[in-house]
Amino acid sequence: MSTVKRTWVVNGERWTVDLPPGRRLLDALRNDLGLKGTKEGCGEGECGACTVLLNGEPVTSCLIAAGQVPDGAEIMTVEGLEKTEGGRILQEAYIERGAAQCGFCIPGMIMSSFALLSKTRTPDDAEIREAHAGNICRCTGYEKIIEAVKLAANRWPEK
Amino acid sequence: MPATVQTRDPRWVGQGIPRVDAEDKVRGRAQYVDDLLVPNGWHGHVVRAPVPHGLLRGLTPDPAFDWSRVVVVTAKDIPGPNCIVSHDRSMPVIASDEFLYAGEPVALIAAPTLRLAREAAEHLRIDFEERPAILTLHEVADQFKHNDPALVKLCGQTIRKGDAEAALARAHKVVEAEYTAGHQEQLYIEPQGLVAEPTGDGGVFIYGSMQCPYFIVHELCEALALPPEKIRVKQAAVGGAFGGKEEFPTWLAGYVALLALKAKRPVKIVYDRHQDILYTTKRHPVWSRYRTGLNRDGTIAAIAVDFLLDGGAYLTLSDVVMYRGILHAAMGYRCDHVFVNGLVARTNTVPSGAFRGFGAPQAIWGLESHVDAMAAAAGMTPHEFRLKNCLVQGDTTPTGQVLKWSVGSPAVLEKSLERCRFDEQWKKCSRGKPGAKSWYGIGVSFFAHGAAFTGDGEARIKARAAMDLDWLAPGRPGGIVRVSSTEMGQGALTVLSQLAADGLGLDLSRVSCPFPDTALVPNSGPTVASRTTMVVGSCVYGAAGKLKKALEQFAGKPIASGKEFDEIASAYLNKHGRLRVEHLFVLPPGTQWDQKTFRGDSYPGYSWGCNVAEVEVDPRTLGIRVKKITAFYDIGKVVNPVLAKGQIEGGLVQALGYSVMEKIGIDRKGRFDASRMQTYIIPTMQDIPEMDLDFVEFPFDHAPPGAKGVGELPMDGLAPAIANAIEAATGLRMRDLPITPEKLYEHSQKNLGR
Ligand code: FES
Numbered sequence: 001m002s003t004v005k006r007t008w009v010v011n012g013e014r015w016t017v018d019l020p021p022g023r024r025l026l027d028a029l030r031n032d033l034g035l036k037g038t039k040e041g042c043g044e045g046e047c048g049a050c051t052v053l054l055n056g057e058p059v060t061s062c063l064i065a066a067g068q069v070p071d072g073a074e075i076m077t078v079e080g081l082e083k084t085e086g087g088r089i090l091q092e093a094y095i096e097r098g099a100a101q102c103g104f105c106i107p108g109m110i111m112s113s114f115a116l117l118s119k120t121r122t123p124d125d126a127e128i129r130e131a132h133a134g135n136i137c138r139c140t141g142y143e144k145i146i147e148a149v150k151l152a153a154n155r156w157p158e159k
Numbered sequence: 160m161p162a163t164v165q166t167r168d169p170r171w172v173g174q175g176i177p178r179v180d181a182e183d184k185v186r187g188r189a190q191y192v193d194d195l196l197v198p199n200g201w202h203g204h205v206v207r208a209p210v211p212h213g214l215l216r217g218l219t220p221d222p223a224f225d226w227s228r229v230v231v232v233t234a235k236d237i238p239g240p241n242c243i244v245s246h247d248r249s250m251p252v253i254a255s256d257e258f259l260y261a262g263e264p265v266a267l268i269a270a271p272t273l274r275l276a277r278e279a280a281e282h283l284r285i286d287f288e289e290r291p292a293i294l295t296l297h298e299v300a301d302q303f304k305h306n307d308p309a310l311v312k313l314c315g316q317t318i319r320k321g322d323a324e325a326a327l328a329r330a331h332k333v334v335e336a337e338y339t340a341g342h343q344e345q346l347y348i349e350p351q352g353l354v355a356e357p358t359g360d361g362g363v364f365i366y367g368s369m370q371c372p373y374f375i376v377h378e379l380c381e382a383l384a385l386p387p388e389k390i391r392v393k394q395a396a397v398g399g400a401f402g403g404k405e406e407f408p409t410w411l412a413g414y415v416a417l418l419a420l421k422a423k424r425p426v427k428i429v430y431d432r433h434q435d436i437l438y439t440t441k442r443h444p445v446w447s448r449y450r451t452g453l454n455r456d457g458t459i460a461a462i463a464v465d466f467l468l469d470g471g472a473y474l475t476l477s478d479v480v481m482y483r484g485i486l487h488a489a490m491g492y493r494c495d496h497v498f499v500n501g502l503v504a505r506t507n508t509v510p511s512g513a514f515r516g517f518g519a520p521q522a523i524w525g526l527e528s529h530v531d532a533m534a535a536a537a538g539m540t541p542h543e544f545r546l547k548n549c550l551v552q553g554d555t556t557p558t559g560q561v562l563k564w565s566v567g568s569p570a571v572l573e574k575s576l577e578r579c580r581f582d583e584q585w586k587k588c589s590r591g592k593p594g595a596k597s598w599y600g601i602g603v604s605f606f607a608h609g610a611a612f613t614g615d616g617e618a619r620i621k622a623r624a625a626m627d628l629d630w631l632a633p634g635r636p637g638g639i640v641r642v643s644s645t646e647m648g649q650g651a652l653t654v655l656s657q658l659a660a661d662g663l664g665l666d667l668s669r670v671s672c673p674f675p676d677t678a679l680v681p682n683s684g685p686t687v688a689s690r691t692t693m694v695v696g697s698c699v700y701g702a703a704g705k706l707k708k709a710l711e712q713f714a715g716k717p718i719a720s721g722k723e724f725d726e727i728a729s730a731y732l733n734k735h736g737r738l739r740v741e742h743l744f745v746l747p748p749g750t751q752w753d754q755k756t757f758r759g760d761s762y763p764g765y766s767w768g769c770n771v772a773e774v775e776v777d778p779r780t781l782g783i784r785v786k787k788i789t790a791f792y793d794i795g796k797v798v799n800p801v802l803a804k805g806q807i808e809g810g811l812v813q814a815l816g817y818s819v820m821e822k823i824g825i826d827r828k829g830r831f832d833a834s835r836m837q838t839y840i841i842p843t844m845q846d847i848p849e850m851d852l853d854f855v856e857f858p859f860d861h862a863p864p865g866a867k868g869v870g871e872l873p874m875d876g877l878a879p880a881i882a883n884a885i886e887a888a889t890g891l892r893m894r895d896l897p898i899t900p901e902k903l904y905e906h907s908q909k910n911l912g913r
């Protein structure tokens with residue numbers, strides 16, 4: 001089987017991967033790069049557990065063919081959060097507010113939070129709901145996630 | 160009266176400390192089954208019956224396929240009796256001569272890749288003779304109503320208090336109605352998944368996503384022909400369960416264990432979402448019929464209920480789901496004449512199973528809808544009627560149990576009504592007023608939830624917890640909680656750690672609570688029935704107290720500080736090695752229960768709740784928007800208020816889905832018709848209402864420090880509160896869940912002639 005080689009910047013590090021045809025970005029991250037933090041809840045773009053940032057934009061990595069992600073692309077996963085100040089603030093806020101229960105949706109959810117706060121310093125309620133509408137959580141009822149995002153917004157670093 | 164008297168001020172209990180596993184979870188480090196490396200592991204795949212009912216004539220392998228690359232398991236490979244030992248022995252691990260639902264396993268295949276396993280499955284021909292099938296609740300409800308002998312009863316049970324028929328005949332008014340609800344999918348976000356590995360001694364090691372490690376051991380040991388100690392089961396991080404990982408993982412464990420033992424290597428099965436929805440248990444569909452009698456003064460003369468559950472193809476746990484259902488079907492109100500007739504009927508569908516609430520939400524859906532109908536017939540408002548008739552301390556339940564302690568009624572009801580100004584808001588309801596731009600309605604429900612197992616269940620399983628004094632790290636002694644209760648997101652590890660720390664009188668850092676492994680923990684019972692904090696937690700608390708006493712005896716002096724503990728514990732460990740102490744749960748003194756007649760103390764205690772829902776309905780589209788929920792709960796002593804609130808919020812949102820969104824039926828081939836996340840719609844962040852939630856504490860003194868169940872309670876009462884609010888908004892009484900705009904429209908055509 002012919003593979004394609006791609007070089008990406010994942011969580012700030014350069015990675016080169018050999019991708020067989022049909023490899024999903026989710027599998028490339030989990031299996032080729034060993035970044036198991038990102039989860040698969042549906043494989044159909046519906047649950048958002050597989051959300052990562054591709055050049056700063058949240059995407060569902062189960063729907064993206066890894067070969068289509070060009071060389072030089074910047075990818076950020078849940079494992080990369082703690083390397084950023086905002087990421088650490090978000091993680092702290094999630095912990096403080098009790099936003100994670102089973103935790104399975106969280107790697108995707110928190111990436112959506114990060115993408116939102118990176119662009120919108122003080123999101124209102126509607127913006128928060130909109131930004132996480134693609135992330136399904138069956139445990140929390142979302143209340144504490146909203147609280148965590150608000151708390152993190154308050155503490156977000158000045159540029 | 161309390162079994163153990165608690166004197167010292169608790170330190171950790173009552174504090175909303177962050178979860179002990181939160182850090183791992185927000186960093187993406189928690190390891191769920193699919194994150195674990197399985198060296199030399201193969202992938203398993205299940206070959207399934209294509210139609211809902213048939214006689215299996217044989218399996219014919221395609222000779223053109225190279226079968227040497229895979230391992231195939233059929234019923235013939237099962238070393239022991241082909242059954243899962245649940246509440247009966249009717250369900251085979253793999254169908255052998257007859258199958259009773261579409262998707263029932265007929266063979267298992269393992270291969271180095273999942274693709275190859277699936278390919279092999281396509282080369283295995285299933286020869287069968289199709290038989291007639293019953294597919295829906297409506298069919299069995301019709302059979303029931305017409306006394307049709309074709310109805311297959313999986314089990315039945317009644318509750319009798321006084322003489323309901325005679326009281327109905329005498330009643331001033333009689334109110335009758337039927338209520339139904341369909342399946343509900345648990346939809347934990349982590350799909351089902353397990354790994355099995357053969358162990359050197361002929362046994363098997365099973366690990367992955369599950370609620371009840373000992374269920375797997377005890378339900379499979381016959382089929383695998385292994386003594387229980389040769390089946391070792393360990394939990395991995397669980398990405399949600401809600402009952403969906405209570406009995407189902409035993410089936411899956413059977414598949415992976417049989418494959419692993421035959422292939423002589425580890426085998427893993429992780430379902431994809433489509434398989435997970437198609438082939439795992441759901442909440443039982445329900446049909447209930449209420450006939451109630453009212454006295455002239457607005458009190459309740461009689462309650463007669465028929466309560467029918469669709470159990471699917473096999474009994475599994477359905478008897479106990481029905482028991483919990485009938486025990487809640489007439490609960491909560493004073494009435495001397497009660498008759499409840501409970502029944503589980505067979506359909507040719509995936510066996511229905513455990514889902515948060517376990518029969519109680521289905522019962523309370525009918526009851527609390529019907530209470531509004533009774534209130535109207537009595538010429539009273541829903542809240543006046545409830546306040547007048549609700550059970551309070553000293554009253555007697557339908558099984559004759561006297562509510563002697565820890566009764567959060569009428570407190571939860573009064574507080575909720577006051578908080579949302581129900582009386583004022585009730586007068587503003589639209590009642591389908593023509594010409595309005597939007598219809599507003601408010602509705603209430605009030606309920607109790609039996610905490611822990613039904614009847615003498617707790618006495619029979621003899622739940623135990625252990626505390627080990629051991630090294631947490633070199634030079635660092637501490638207490639290790641050893642229980643079979645699992646962490647599935649509800650916060651068990653955190654709450655049990657808090658209780659252990661208080662029992663020891665130590666800082667949380669001297670306690671650890673690892674995932675259960677049946678090789679290391681006693682059986683503290685399954686992680687179900689909202690019993691973990693109350694029953695297992697109380698045992699942990701007791702065991703920790705005993706551990707402390709033992710150390711104090713060893714030292715000959717009290718332990719007053721962490722430093723002293725470290726010294727004494729280290730000395731003990733160096734001299735004697737590990738110390739294990741256990742504590743057993745005891746039912747309150749005087750508990751009486753007759754499992755035959757269902758008379759007596761059906762639960763050691765009850766949690767109480769009240770939900771108020773406020774809705775807006777668009778008169779043009781009939782779109783329903785739940786705007787606000789106000790709720791008070793009595794869950795006894797609140798061990799961790801942040802986690803408890805999180806349970807309530809999450810449970811209410813699941814209940815919101817059950818009420819107005821989550822719709823799944825059976826198609827003509829006998830399969831679930833909404834088998835993907837695209838079609839099975841659950842609430843997102845954009846659907847959630849404002850929630851105003853609070854607790855009133857009526858501690859349960861017989862299980863120090865006094866917690867009662869919380870997990871299931873928020874699932875119980877929201878659907879009827881919403882239906883009641885929708886009637887107040889539109890004038891339409893909806894009696895079938897979920898309540899959708901389409902159903903509202905159909906109903907309005909019949910009722911209003913619009
Ligand atoms: S796994 Fe990608 S959206 Fe669900």
Ligand code: FES
Nearest residue numbers: 102103105137139
């Ligand atoms: S925390 Fe369990 S799905 Fe979100």
